Amino acid sequence: QGQLRESGGGLVQAGGSLRLSCAASGRTFDNYNMYNMAWFRQAPGNERRFVAHISRDGDSTAYADSVKGRFTVSRDNAKNTVTLQMNSLNPEDTAVYYCAARLAPFLGGYDQRYDYWGLGTQVTVSS
Numbered sequence: 001q002g003q004l005r006e007s008g009g010g011l012v013q014a015g016g017s018l019r020l021s022c023a024a025s026g027r028t029f030d031n032y033n034m035y036n037m038a039w040f041r042q043a044p045g046n047e048r049r050f051v052a053h054i055s056r057d058g059d060s061t062a063y064a065d066s067v068k069g070r071f072t073v074s075r076d077n078a079k080n081t082v083t084l085q086m087n088s089l090n091p092e093d094t095a096v097y098y099c100a101a102r103l104a105p106f107l108g109g110y111d112q113r114y115d116y117w118g119l120g121t122q123v124t125v126s127s
Contacts, residue, residue, distance in 0.1 A: 001069065002116050004117065005023050008020040014125055016089050019083060019084070022081060027108075032061055036054070036081045036102055037082040039082075050064050051064050052081060053109070058077070066071075068075075071085065094123060097122075102114040102116070102117060
């Protein structure tokens, strides 16, 4: 019914940048602009953690403290995509990055009750 697919991960040196994209497809996302979108990440041995959120219309965003000022989330409702621009990367940003979608409003980064999840894309930052 609905699928999220991340892309853009890879290996980058500390201080570098990467741009992740997430494409939503399937009938579920015929009304993509009804979905709030978010990015999470999970480093080896750690729990999955909130990174960024963007509202349905893109007017509202939220970020984890660890990425504020370095990461920017945006979306294109005409293309059913959400993007995470990551700058000034450091080794602590190494993780698998997941995008997620839900109809319910954003309640905070602690809330991981999303309706759909992608399979993730690996980001590795070398020192």
